[in-house]
Amino acid sequence: MSDRTERPTADEPNATTGTTGPVEAAPSATGPAEEVVEITKSGRAGHPATGGGEPLLEVRDLAVEFRTREGVARAVNGVNYSVHAGETLAVLGESGSGKSVTAQAIMGILDTPPGRIAAGRVLFRGRDLLVAPEEERRRLRGERMSMIFQDALSSLNPVLSVGYQLGEMFRVHRGASRREARERAVDLMERVRIPAARERVNDYPHQFSGGMRQRIMIAMALALEPDLIIADEPTTALDVTVQAQVMELLAELQREFHMGLILITHDLGVVADVADRIAVMYAGRIVETAPVKELYAAPAHPYTKGLLESIPRLDHKGKELYAIKGLPPSLTALPTGCSFHPRCPMATERCTTERPPLHTVLDASEAPVEGRGSACHYWKETLHG
Amino acid sequence: MPDVPMKATPEAATLKATQPAVPVPVDERPDSGPAPGKPRSLWSDAWHDLRRKPSFLISAGLILLFLTIAAFPGLFTDASPRDGDLTQFYLQKPQLTHFFSPEWLGYDAQGRSIYARIIHGTRASIIIGLTVTAIVFVLGSLVGMLAGYFGGWVDTVLSRVVDTFMGIPFLLGAMVILVSFDVRGPMVISLALAVLGWTTIARVMRGSVIQVKQADYVQAARSLGAGTSRILLRHILPNAIAPVIVVAMIALGGYISAEATLSYLGIGLADPAVSWGGDINFGKDSIRVASHVLIFPSIMLSATILAFLMMGDAVRDALDPKLR
Numbered sequence: 001m002s003d004r005t006e007r008p009t010a011d012e013p014n015a016t017t018g019t020t021g022p023v024e025a026a027p028s029a030t031g032p033a034e035e036v037v038e039i040t041k042s043g044r045a046g047h048p049a050t051g052g053g054e055p056l057l058e059v060r061d062l063a064v065e066f067r068t069r070e071g072v073a074r075a076v077n078g079v080n081y082s083v084h085a086g087e088t089l090a091v092l093g094e095s096g097s098g099k100s101v102t103a104q105a106i107m108g109i110l111d112t113p114p115g116r117i118a119a120g121r122v123l124f125r126g127r128d129l130l131v132a133p134e135e136e137r138r139r140l141r142g143e144r145m146s147m148i149f150q151d152a153l154s155s156l157n158p159v160l161s162v163g164y165q166l167g168e169m170f171r172v173h174r175g176a177s178r179r180e181a182r183e184r185a186v187d188l189m190e191r192v193r194i195p196a197a198r199e200r201v202n203d204y205p206h207q208f209s210g211g212m213r214q215r216i217m218i219a220m221a222l223a224l225e226p227d228l229i230i231a232d233e234p235t236t237a238l239d240v241t242v243q244a245q246v247m248e249l250l251a252e253l254q255r256e257f258h259m260g261l262i263l264i265t266h267d268l269g270v271v272a273d274v275a276d277r278i279a280v281m282y283a284g285r286i287v288e289t290a291p292v293k294e295l296y297a298a299p300a301h302p303y304t305k306g307l308l309e310s311i312p313r314l315d316h317k318g319k320e321l322y323a324i325k326g327l328p329p330s331l332t333a334l335p336t337g338c339s340f341h342p343r344c345p346m347a348t349e350r351c352t353t354e355r356p357p358l359h360t361v362l363d364a365s366e367a368p369v370e371g372r373g374s375a376c377h378y379w380k381e382t383l384h385g
Numbered sequence: 386m387p388d389v390p391m392k393a394t395p396e397a398a399t400l401k402a403t404q405p406a407v408p409v410p411v412d413e414r415p416d417s418g419p420a421p422g423k424p425r426s427l428w429s430d431a432w433h434d435l436r437r438k439p440s441f442l443i444s445a446g447l448i449l450l451f452l453t454i455a456a457f458p459g460l461f462t463d464a465s466p467r468d469g470d471l472t473q474f475y476l477q478k479p480q481l482t483h484f485f486s487p488e489w490l491g492y493d494a495q496g497r498s499i500y501a502r503i504i505h506g507t508r509a510s511i512i513i514g515l516t517v518t519a520i521v522f523v524l525g526s527l528v529g530m531l532a533g534y535f536g537g538w539v540d541t542v543l544s545r546v547v548d549t550f551m552g553i554p555f556l557l558g559a560m561v562i563l564v565s566f567d568v569r570g571p572m573v574i575s576l577a578l579a580v581l582g583w584t585t586i587a588r589v590m591r592g593s594v595i596q597v598k599q600a601d602y603v604q605a606a607r608s609l610g611a612g613t614s615r616i617l618l619r620h621i622l623p624n625a626i627a628p629v630i631v632v633a634m635i636a637l638g639g640y641i642s643a644e645a646t647l648s649y650l651g652i653g654l655a656d657p658a659v660s661w662g663g664d665i666n667f668g669k670d671s672i673r674v675a676s677h678v679l680i681f682p683s684i685m686l687s688a689t690i691l692a693f694l695m696m697g698d699a700v701r702d703a704l705d706p707k708l709r
Contacts, residue, residue, distance in 0.1 A: 109607045142610030149608075154601040159427050159623040168619070173610060204426055220609060 054126065055082035056260040057106065057145075057228055062120030064101050064284075066331075067113060073331040075101040077284040078120070080358070083260040085227060088251070090263045090271040090292070092307075093281035096328055099264045102281075103230045105130075106262075107147050108137045124228070143173050145228040146221040148250075151237045152213035156205035162189075162216050163201035169223035188219040192249060211242035215249065222253055229254065230262045235270060247274055268311060272296060277371060280304050283329050283339035286358065290372045300361045300374035300383040302344045338376070346378050427627070431703035438703070444695035451689055455511040458504045462487065466505040466659045469496035476675040491677045493667060499678060503685045506659040510689060513575050514641040520579035521586050522633045528583070529590025530625070534598055534617060544591070551584040556646060563652045574653055578640055589632045593625035600624070627704040634697035638690035645686050661686045 064076040076098040083089045093099045104110040106122050108129065122129045124145065129137060141147075149155040157165060166188050167181030176184065182201065189197035192215040194208075205213055214234060221229055234250060235243040251274040254261045265271055271278060271292065278295050280288040280303065288301035299305040306324040326343035329335055335342055341351040359379050361372035376382060425433075435441045454461055464487035474492035479499075483489050487498035532543035562577040563569055597603065598621055606620050647653030648662025655663065661682040668679030 107608050109604055138610055138612055140610070141608055146610075147605070147608040149601055149605055151601060155605040157602045157606070157620050157624065160619070161426070168611075169609060172612075172615065207425060217605075220605075 055123075056085045056087075056125065057262075058082040058121075058123040059102065059106065060121045060123065062102060062105060062122065063118040064098070064105050064110065064115060065118050066115050068332065070330075071332045074334060075115075075284055075331055076105070077334075079281070079284070079286055081279045081286060081289065083228065083262055085260050086255070086258040087277065088254065088261040088263055088275045090265060090275035090278045091281060092265060092268070092271060092278055094266055094328055096331065097281040098284035099281050100232050103147065103232055103262065103264055107141060107145065107230060108134075109141075109147075139173075142169060142226070143224050144226050145230070146224075146226045148214075148217050148221045148229065148231040148234045150233040152210065152217040153205060153237075155217055156213060158205055161202045161204055162208070163203075166201075166216065166220055166223060169220060173224055184223070188223055189216070191222075192216070192219040192253075194219075210238050211246060214238060214242075214246050218246070218250060218253070222257070225257050226259065228260045228262070230264065232264045233266070234263070235267070236265070243270065244273075250274070268307060280307070283334055284331065285339065285375060286373075287340065287375045288373065289358070290361070291370070294369065294372060298383055300372065300379045301376045302346050302378075302382050303340050305382060306343075306345075346376075346382065348377075350377055427704070431700070434703040435699060438699050440695050441699035441703075444692045444699065447688060447692035448696060451507055451511060451692065454504055455508040458508065461485065461504045462498070462501045464498045464501035466497060466502040467657060469493075471496040474498075476671060476678065478675070479677050479681075490681045491675070493664070493678045494671055494675075499664075499681050502659055502664055503661065503682050506661045506664060506682065507685070507689075509571055509654055509658060509660045510641045510644060510686070512571050513578070513644045514637050514689075514693070516571070516575035517578045517582060517640040518633050518637045520575065521583040521636065522629070524579070525583040525586025526590045526626070526629055529587040529592075529629075530594050530617065530622065532587070533591040533594030533625075534621065536595075540591075543587075547584045547587050547591075550581065551588075553581055555581050556643065559643065559647060560650070560652055563647065569653065569655065570658075571654070574644055574647065578643055582636065582640065585636065586629055586633060590625065590629050593628050594621055597621050597625045628701075631697050631701040631704065634700060635694055638693035638697075641693070642686070642690050 059079055059081050062076055062079045063074070066073040066075055075096075079098065079102050081089060081091070091099045091102070101110070101115070104115075105117055106129070110117070117130060120130070124140070129140070132140075156162065160168075163182055163185040166185035167176070167178070170176035170181045170184050171178070186197050186201050189201060194200065194212055194215055200208075205216070208216065214237075218234070221231075229250075231250060235246050238246060247270055250261070253259075263271070263275060275292045278288075278290055278292050279286050280295075280301065282303050288295065288299065288304045290300065295304065296308065299308055303324070306322070309322040310324065312321055324343055329339055329342070335352075337353045337355050338344070338347070338351045341347040344351065354377070356375045356377045358373040358375045360368045361374050361379060361383065363369050364384075374382070462485065469492075474488075474496035476494055477488065477492040477496075479491035480486070480488045485500070487501055490499040490503070493499055493502070528543050528547065532540040532547075558581045559574075559577045562580070563574065566573050603616060603620050606616055611620070644653055645660070645662030645665065648655075648660045649666045651666065653662055654660040664682040665679060665686070668676075668682065672679050
């Protein structure tokens with residue numbers, strides 16, 4: 001625990017990411033680990049083999065809008081990202097940036113109406129989920145992809161015991177008997193290290209602490225060993241010491257099962273420890289995407305830069321903390337050009353009229369950096385300036 | 386925070402040896418409730434509260450008594466409620482010391498034992514009350530749940546149907562329905578009351594479902610692959626049912642009183658059926674010379690209705706402590 005208490009200052013990229021697991025695990029994504037997982041998973045029916053380069057999930061030009069009294073709110077405006085098996089993609093953004101809505105659209109649990117998927121494709125192992133029949137999507141949920149929610153207390157049904165809710169996964173998807181389901185529930189609870197699991201399996205959600213509830217939520221999502229997990233701010237509702245443990249557990253289980261993990265968060269500290277790649281969202285668009293190390297070392301978008309500079313640091317003690325001025329734009333009236341221009345210190349005339357595409361970021365020797373992009377006309381200046 | 390003394394051994398034992406040990410810190414210990422090891426569901430919590438509540442105990446006792454009377458009137462009196470001896474017992478005053486004897490509560494204008502009549506009249510009231518409540522509960526819950534969960538045009542159609550039925554005045558509607566029947570048994574009366582009464586339950590259920598369906602755990606269940614019927618029956622219904630149960634319990638008293646009202650007006654149960662409403666009607670004619678003929682069936686009726694209302698109140702408090 002002691003190394004976590006100074007987390008705000010430990011956000012210097014070299015210090016943290018160099019010592020934690022994900023970076024270590026990243027090379028194995030194409031190495032022997034892939035083979036092992038293929039063997040263990042090939043026993044399941046209807047499970048197409050993963051091609052080496054084919055992503056587990058690919059979101060293409062996804063656009064989601066909501067009909068409101070004030071007009072159409074464009075929550076997501078052409079989001080592109082992809083996750084490979086065994087990879088952790090962190091989707092970073094402030095409230096209302098569209099990160100959760102994107103996740104709901106992927107899972108197919110978006111409330112429609114008022115929501116509407118205006119455009120785009122969500123490819124899961126090459127299959128477009130947005131045109132798949134609802135019954136097929138329902139069977140995928142829980143089995144192949146599942147989701148962890150922010151507030152575990154309200155995400156667990158208060159009138160059912162946790163054992164029942166965990167066992168439900170096996171009864172719905174696997175047709176397990178009542179007794180079998182209960183046994184599997186105990187296994188799961190032990191797996192996420194809930195003390196005295198057997199004695200507590202019949203307890204109700206309100207009888208557990210916040211951290212324990214989130215562990216149960218994680219156990220539910222992981223019950224059927226899905227290929228993809230979307231964790232929507234899994235630690236936001238927890239206190240800081242518990243946050244670290246829950247993240248560690250999640251990262252460990254993800255490595256063990258070789259899952260793709262989409263980690264939605266607004267906490268830069270959480271991301272640094274576990275993510276492989278980061279996609280930064282602003283006003284329903286991806287503004288920057290980069291491997292985690294590079295993003296922390298040298299952001300290529302003024303918004304990302306602003307976020308990183310607004311982290312309190314011990315070596316800046318006594319100085320005024322930087323803040324991105326202004327407020328996030330209203331989704332019913334997005335600014336023209338680059339959505340960030342009203343708040344951007346580098347904005348010029350061009351930014352107010354011309355929307356920047358996601359430029360490929362080049363390194364100092366003019367070679368494209370793998371997986372790096374920035375939706376800024378002046379990414380070069382931001383990166384090197 | 387933990388109100389239990391710290392124990393090191395159980396946690397250590399359950400940590401699996403195969404897993405890299407992340408020790409469970411102090412604030413992650415199982416926070417045991419007041420009774421360690423005892424799961425506490427909403428219903429067991431409510432039961433725990435109820436057992437200590439005088440109003441619940443009294444009403445439950447009364448209801449149990451009325452149910453026993455309704456099921457086994459023979460246990461309480463041997464006298465027939467229909468045999469009258471005008472020459473001997475015409476409007477005879479109660480003999481209040483002769484407990485449980487036919488003459489205990491006096492005789493009516495037909496020379497029939499009032500005690501026997503109120504004992505035998507219980508069954509009709511209880512049967513009608515329970516039947517109406519059962520029909521209303523099932524029908525109203527179903528309609529309310531469908532309207533609340535599916536929304537959109539389903540809700541629009543069902544809610545308009547509810548509004549239509551709600552627009553019919555309860556007693557007037559029941560009278561209109563009942564006068565068209567020649568023979569009015571308990572089932573006919575129950576159906577008439579149920580047809581007019583289910584709308585309240587439907588509205589309560591609809592509101593409750595709309596509230597519950599927005600809960601995170603419903604979305605979580607959906608994201609883990611639960612189908613519509615499972616979400617409705619396992620996740621929404623158990624969380625939405627509490628207010629409906631309370632309303633139904635309170636309404637039960639209302640249905641008993643409605644039956645009595647109809648019987649009083651002469652369009653409910655009629656002779657030879659024994660009912661409190663009919664007896665009250667009969668008693669009003671001799672109120673100035675022999676008020677006991679009116680008073681005792683009225684007391685039984687009021688006590689029954691009161692018992693169900695009290696029960697409903699107590700259950701509501703136990704299910705939702707915030708309402709207190």
